[in-house]
Amino acid sequence: MKKILLLTAGLIIFFHTIDAQSRPNVIYIYADDMGYGELGCYGQQKIKTPNLDRMAAEGMRFTQHYSGTPVCAPARCMLLTGKNGGHSYIRGNYELGGFPDSLEGGQMPLPEGSFTLGHLFRNAGYATAAIGKWGLGSVNTTGHPLLQGFDYFYGYLDQKQAHNYYPTHLWENQTWDTLNNPYIWVHRQLNPQTATDRDFDYFKGNVYSIDRMTEKALRFIRTHREQPFFLYLPYTIPHVSLQVPEKYINMYKGQFDEKPYYGQQGYAAARYPLSAYAGMITCLDDQVGLIMKEIKKLGLDQNTIILFSSDNGATFNGGVDAAFFNSVQGLRGLKMDIYEGGFREPFIARWPGKIPAGKTSALLSVQYDMMPTFAELTGQPLAHAVSGISLLPELLGKGNQQQHAYLYFEYPEKGGQVAVRIGPWKGIRTGVQKDRNAPWQLYNLETDLREVQDVAAQHPDVIRQMQAVAVKEHQHPHIKDWEFIDPKFEKASEALKH
Secondary structure, eight states, X not given: OOEEEXXXXXXXXXXXXXXXXGOOEEEEEEEESOOTTOSGGGTOSSSOOHHHHHHHHTSEEEEEEEOSSSSHHHHHHHHHHTOOTTTOSOOSOOEEEOSSGGGEEEEOOOOTTOOOHHHHHHHTTOEEEEXXXXXXXXXXXXXXGGGTTOSEEEEESSTTGGGXXXXXXXXXXXXXXXXXXXXXXXXXXXXXXXXXXXXXXXXXOSSOHHHHHHHHHHHHHHHTTTSOEEEEEEEEEESSSOOOOHHHHHHHTTSSOOOOBOSTTSSOOBSSHHHHHHHHHHHHHHHHHHHHHHHHHTTOGGGEEEEEEESSOOOSSTTOOTTTTTTTTTOSOOTTOSSHHHHEEEEEXXXXXXXXXXXXXXXXXXXXXXXXXXXXXXXXXXXXXXXXXXXXXXXXXXXXXXXXXXXXXXXXSTTOEEEEEETTEEEEEOOTXXXXXXXXEEEETTTOTTOOOOOGGGOHHHHHHHHHHHHHHOOOOSSGGGOOSOOHHHHHHHHHHO
């Protein structure tokens, strides 16, 4: 056993690490727009998720785990770089290009010099792969995964392309991989008066992207079974569109009182939207089962830690009915909200013989904790400051787990939102883009998990703590669109007028 040094929140902390000879393989599976309550092990009643439920039964399930922010690209950036919303290079879904293949541009790329989980594991001697949805830079940008610590990539580089589960192509490293699918415009609306089954069939293809991702993931595991590997597996399910192979729709068809969705709120029309959505989550669960089966088959079960979470809460658009499925277990808000339903996420970790089976943890944790956690796991020093803490003691049941003094969240979209979590207290500011002095809301999550009783007026001392954290954690972003808290450029413009 040896010690490593971590820099976190300005403090120097030493940790004991796992012996380098027993470095485990790490598989981090990331769902897309999955609500806190969409798995059976988190209370879901209508959707079947036997593999993830088994993973939770054989490992540890966290109940107070957050994404770094409630929307796709910045959540992935914060996960991969260990930074919170006030420090992260990417803070919103900054779209480049358009939807057609000819206009594929991706999102704002990670800059040269970034340090990601890919770099961390590669420095530790791991083979690294990212398979799924990237969203942090396309071909010919500094953000391409091959330039951000990953030896191999397969999937969608552009999140807009990922709206369609039957794309004309995916990317393998920097090469366009043509799939046997026609071009599908997933936002095409149908006429409810004239739509036929044939019209709904327009949104079906021949090669389902999820199947191809799992094939590539299994191949990567087999290829690197003799050395430690890190597999980042950000699947696109259950992000709308409602597209899934017919066998999954048939699992649920007839169980729900459902009406066709004609595309009026964007994304693919679906003849059986409730069955399709439930089927997509069961399809994702099946992929997890295939990964777990392969790990066991190859004799890697005892030396592989598998983790599962999601980038943000259930969505509000397309043909998704989050209320019907109780997708966020009654929490307030959905995707793009900094209320609990927007970014409190399932988090499951399984490592037979190391992580105690059947345990539930109420530890306050967040996805930017993964960087220091994996640093401690692999014995890697972090030379730069991160926003998180290592969760390894909690995972291993060691009893010496550090606690977060606070969590900070900053999201410039949907009006500009800020949140701070200190113990049971959750402070929130919304509409900050228009009102720089927007008041704090305050909720005690121990007694008011649904955030309905604002007690800010009764606790000015807590509000002062929240404000101090926000001032401390906010760093100026590199683009104007994301600066809604302290817009110095606007003050400079006003000065010039005078």
